[in-house]
Each structure stands twice: as structure tokens, then as C-alpha cells.
Amino acid sequence: MADKKSGAGETVVIKKYANRRLYNTATSAYVTLEDLARMVREGAEFVVYDAKTNDDLTRQILTQIIFEEESRGEALLPVQFLRQLIGFYGGQMQGVLPSYLEMSLDSFARQQEQMRGQFSKAFGAAPGAGLLDEAVKRNMALFADAMKMWPGFNAAAAARPAAAPPEQPAADPLAEMRRQMDEMRTQLDKLAQPPGKGG
Template sequence: MAETQKPLLIKRYASRRLYNTETSDYVTLEDISGFIRKGREVQIIDLKSGDDLTRQYLLQIVAEHESKGESVLPTNVLNDLVRSYTTGVHSVVPQFLAASFDMLRDSQSKMVQNLTKVPNPMATVPGFDAMRKQQEAFLKTIMGGVPGWSGKADAANSEHEPAAATKESDELRDIKAQLAELQKKLSKL
């Protein structure tokens, strides 16, 4: 996976344009966000001063998603973050957040492993296999953008059943369409 690669180096020019050193072209914040969603680490450096601007740009990406109504962090968490800077506890908060996200990734990975574990005592329940496949497709759709989650357990099972993989991809498309419809309805509320 991309985790073993060195960070993608992005240089910021005096004009504030961002330059991808691997592909030799200019990129936007949305491009950088896409790299990160795919699991790639990035490092953004000011060309003139050599300062590391990565944190500033990552915070800007989060702020842009928040301004579009894509709530990344609940208001109470944002309030607590601001308080942590004013109370001097800020040295604990980053470590706590990092540990929390690590635990989230680990638990998601374990949940997928448990769904695909063989033998499973629930496998004797009528309709369990269809339900398991639906849950796996749903998790793959939801978690696909989360760094550190690959869904490889599902891919390993579908290699032996090409027809099942096609059926699952159709189911995945249906679930994505249903999720998109739900998101439209929620945004109207």
C-alpha cells in the first residue's frame, strides 16, 4: 500500500501555486485531498523559505469541507480543540486524537476480518451469506475513502468467484446510488 512510499513532495511557489514534484504539474487542494484519501502521505514545502506548510494546508482542506457543510468534526470537538490551545493542554490533544484515529482504523479492519472469518457460527443462519455480502459491500463503499482501510479481505474472497465479484459490484453500485439518494434527501432537510 501507499504507506510504505515516501511522502509526495508538493512545493509551494511564491505565487502560492502548488507543484507536484512527481508528476511535474500544478495541483489544487482538491487534488491533494484526493491523494490523502487514497492513502498517500503528502509534504508541502515553501520553495523559497523551505518551511514545512503541510499542517496549514491540511487544516485548510478540513476547513473547506466544513464550509461546504461536510461536517468532519462536531462543534463540541471543535470547541474542545480551541479550549485545549488556551488551557495549555494542547500537548496531550494531538496524541489523543492520533491514538483515537489509530483505534478507529484498527477496529474497522477487525470488523471486516470478522465478517469474512471462516468458520462463522452465524453462517448456518438462513440468508446469512447474502447479508454478509451486503454488509461487506456497504463497508467497502463507506470506508473506501478512509486511509489505512483497504478492504482486501473482501477482494481475496472474490478472486475465486468471478461471477460473485460481478454480482457484488452490481450490488455495490446499487448501494452507492441509494447512499447518494439519501444524501440528497438529507441535504434538503
């Protein structure tokens, strides 16, 4: 019997028939290896039994999924690793290797989760959100302000007094940048005036 892990839900039983078809007893529908691969990625637990003998075929089916992924061009396992793995079959280390590989992959998965957590802390609740979105908004605002300083782009700037700073708290870094941009715009306007004209 394969290990049944409790957690997100019950372990789904898949029956394999003589015609090689796989039947999901939870959904009462036939499934493919691709469907099972998707279930693995989604964290769903399943076991595969031979419909006639009730033998546990989970390991063979998971190996078959890996074979399908590798042959499709989704190569994940280096050739040297596969050679070494084959070399361990029948050797003294065969009994120890499965536990070692499981520990190594668990450790890798934990490190990946830690990296995701650190990324979330640095850039907000999810990648591409929070701080990153705020940085994009600030950059767009600065870019828009910069464009208003040049002829052809300053129609919006002409609608308001050039030297009037925005009515925002000085503690806001964005407000401070806008104030500095307004000062630069005023200085550029003065420099752009023809010589001999007052102002």
C-alpha cells in the first residue's frame, strides 16, 4: 500500500485496467497521465491500484509520468544523474538512497518556500504586487512629470501654475519628488526665455 498522507483532502484511488486506462474513483471518470501530473502539481494525493489484482502501481505510474515529461522535452533530470541512479540499483546503497533523495528534495522544497517568503516580504504579498506595483506607479508619475517639461508634452502643465507645489505632506517622498520636478520645470522655463526679456 502507498503512503496515504492526510491534509488537503483524502487520498484519491485510481484504478488501472487491463486496457491501460486509468479510472479516477473520486470523479468517476477516466484520466490520463497528464491529468495525474496536474494532480501532483496541485498537491492532490492519489494511489494507483491494478483493477484486477489490487497491486499497488503508484510508483510505476509516477515513474511513467516522469518518463512522459522527459520525453516531451521537459528535461529535468541530467543524464549523469540518471546514470548514477541506475548504478545504485542492486547495490549496497539501494536501501538508503530513497530516504536520502526524499530528504534532499524536501530540503530543496523548504528552501524554495523560504525564498518565496523573502520575496513576498521584499515586494509585497505576492510577486508583482505591493512594493513593486508602488514602484511602478512612482516611476510612471515621475516619467509623466518629466514629459510635461518638454515642448509638445506640457499641455497639462500649462493648465496649472508652474511654480505651485502640490498640496501633499512634505513627508511623502513622492510629493517631495514632484516638488523638485516643479522647481526644475520653473528653472527650465526661465532658461528657455529669449535673452533681453525680463523675468
